[in-house]
Amino acid sequence: MHLSDFDFDLPEELIAQEPLAERTGSRLMVLDRATGNLTIGGFSDIVDHFRSGDVLVVNDTRVIPARLLGCKESGGKVEVLLVRRLAGKEETWICLTKASKGPRVGTRLLLGESLTATVVEGGEDPYKHIQFASEGDFLQQIEQIGRMPLPPYIRRDDSQLDKERYQTVFAQNAGAVAAPTAGLHFTPEILEQLRNKGVEIHPLTLHVGIGTFLPVRVDNIREHRMHEEHFTVPATTAEAVNLARAAGRRIFALGTTSTRTLEYAVDDQGRLQAGSGACDLFIYPGYRFRTVDAMLTNFHLPRSTLLMLVSAFAGREAVLAAYRRAVAEGFRFFSYGDCMLIL
Structure with missing residues (x-):
């Protein structure tokens, strides 16, 4: 077919x-x-x-509100989309990233007052393996600061209603x-x-x-x-x-x-x-x-x-x-x- x-x-x-x-x-x-x-x-x-x-x-x-907005520690805006948690690795996720210059392995990301992350592997293009560090429960942090991952065919920003x-x-x-x-x-x-x-x-x-x-x-x-x-x-x-x-x-x-x-x-x-x-x-x-x-x-x-x-x-x-x-x-x-x- x-x-x-x-x-x-x-x-x-x-x-x-x-x-x-x-x-x-x-x-x-x-x-x-x-x-x-x-x-x-x-x-x-x-x-x-x-x-x-x-x-x-x-x-x-x-x-989960899987879109995270922040910046690289060195400067420059970055957006991270959680895709899937890696089994057996504490709060390490396969992610998609969007930035003017893609973050390399070792790049530290600032995603909120109490959430940081580090790119630990390049992953299979275009994915990155990113390890998160948070104060308290990770998913609770995401619920507070994350944005809803609306499908690409919805051409608007997410809102509280979503x-x-x-x-x-x-x-x-x-x-x-x-x-x-x-x-x-x-x-x-x-x-x-x-x-x-x-x-x-x-x-x-x-x-x-x-x-x-x-x-x-x-x-x-x-x-x-x-x-x-x-x-x-x-x-x-x-x-x-x-x-x-x-x-x-x-x-x-x-x-x-x-x-x-x-x-x-x-x-x-x-x-x-x-x-x-x-x-x-x-x-x-x-x-x-x-x-x-x-x-x-x-x-x-x-x-x-x-x-x-x-x-x-x-x-x-x-x-x-x-x-x-x-x-x-x-x-x-x-x-x-x-x-x-x-x-």
Whole structure:
């Protein structure tokens, strides 16, 4: 398959730059995989598409304010974007840096009154390995001085509102540098309506990394390699999913991140395994899904791995037809945009 097979025309004005006033104010497109039928409504209609016994798996990762602004000790402004903590190395992170002259190994960075950092390795270009030193808990320091890492297609500075709205209401485990955006539509009230209907809601964690925004740079998509992202599947979630599948009940994945984690952590017998690890699963058309029966997702970038995953789940032609309809109907795209339920 070629990269151009996943292209579509998207007017720039449809790229959502701000969250709506209400989380549930977004529109919902529903795609029936069996028939190809499309219906359009409001997100609050989501409850009507569930039935008692369904299992909804959500990603409870929490976005950290991963953009740090400061200067080199020798002078000159610098911006640091946390990408991923290096295992086994205390507060050493893989980072992207932005400066008029890139900081070399040994450069000391001043990022706040109580946070400093040192470039300890060059890393794999364009990344740096940076070790941080803080007074008190590092992540608490980040929460105070960091800026929200809005996606590159949101062409404005982050605001105080983004600290709330670029975060799901069920975010618990800090570590992501991008939000699992399909979850941004949910409110405690919607979740309670689902529970009252008999829907089980269970969490897993996938810390979404910067790789979610990196373009595919090969024409043959099979040659693309995904970045690793840390995940955890709790034992209670694995048990609930396995019981539901054995009983013939449906598994709904909230977003592409939950989908990739569920599909990565399933064994050869089709049973979801509890545990933690690094997920680098690349799903594209031809992939056989073993766990997920339905998926809620936002509308994704042309030529992106996320669009390829959705195309694998629902069929490339059906998805591209749905996207053309979304463009014609003026749907809002990407992180703060509208969403699509695929049944």
